[in-house]
Amino acid sequence: MAGARSALWSLTMTAVLVGLGLAVIAVSAVVAHLTVGLPIAVPISVALVGCLAFAVGLRLLHRGWWLTLLSVLPALFVLVGTVQLAPESVLRERGVAQQVTITDVQTVGKRHEFVLQGDTGRLDEPLVYRGSSPGYRVGQRLTVLVDPRGEVELADAQDVDPAGKRGMLVLGAAGWTLLALVGGWRGHVSRARGRAATAPPVVF
Incomplete structure (x- = not known):
């Protein structure tokens, strides 16, 4: 029963972490679109806080640092994708x-x-x-x-690629999801081994 409860807890926490990652991407993208024309530090700060929250959640789930360090790469995709998608979408739509x-x-x-x-x-x-x-x-x-409204800096037309930025977000989401699944599994195995090591010996 204890093992089943532990597996259910690990599965639930893994799902929560995956949901957190997707929520970070969605919220960061929405904030970036809503703050077009404001200093770029606003969407960057929101995305950074979200990336940090995911890293902390992964660390707590896995109880190890190496997966947390690996999460930096998809975090970069998320950060760049969310920050650059909004202005490039504006230029593509009304530029x-x-x-x-x-x-x-x-x-x-x-x-x-x-x-x-x-x-x-x-x-x-x-x-x-x-x-x-x-x-x-x-x-x-x-x-x-x-941009006829002057809210977004002009850009070389060849560099404006909203589809590419959406692809970066997809890669970031996929990377975070994979790391969350690996972290949930390894964290569950680690906790199971810890319980086995501290279990009282069986006396016949």
């Missing part, structure tokens, strides 16, 4: 495509601001790239998507 030419660039550290010239004049908003190798050059022609 206006414009053919532009890069006429100048201003660099501060790893932040590159490319000045854009369209068919009707210079764009008020630059193309921003954060990193060491932007891959753009002065004189280059490209297509950008501009």
Whole structure:
């Protein structure tokens, strides 16, 4: 009976953890969409808190650190997917495509601001790239998507891929689900062994 109760408890906690992971993804995605136009720190903070909550739950379920460390990879998919899906979806839905030419660039550290010239004049908003190798050059022609409401930064049309971000969320959810199942099983086995080791000897 004790073993059956333990198995049921492990199964229930595993299901709860899987549900938590899916809830984190759903809530983070909704918050990201609702806060479009606000500082990006808002959806990032919500997603980070959710990822941390899942990691803590997995640690309690499995009683080991290695699965918790492995959960970092799907957490990155969840974080990037939820934060970038909202603005890219906005640009895909209502963004206006414009053919532009890069006429100048201003660099501060790893932040590159490319000045854009369209068919009707210079764009008020630059193309921003954060990193060491932007891959753009002065004189280059490209297509950008501009949010007519000005809530989302313009972006290179080739980089706007909401479907890819949804795929990242699916990978993150699949990874968390797999780790929760493994953690639930190994945690159950570990607790069963602990009970067997502490059980009183049978006297005949």
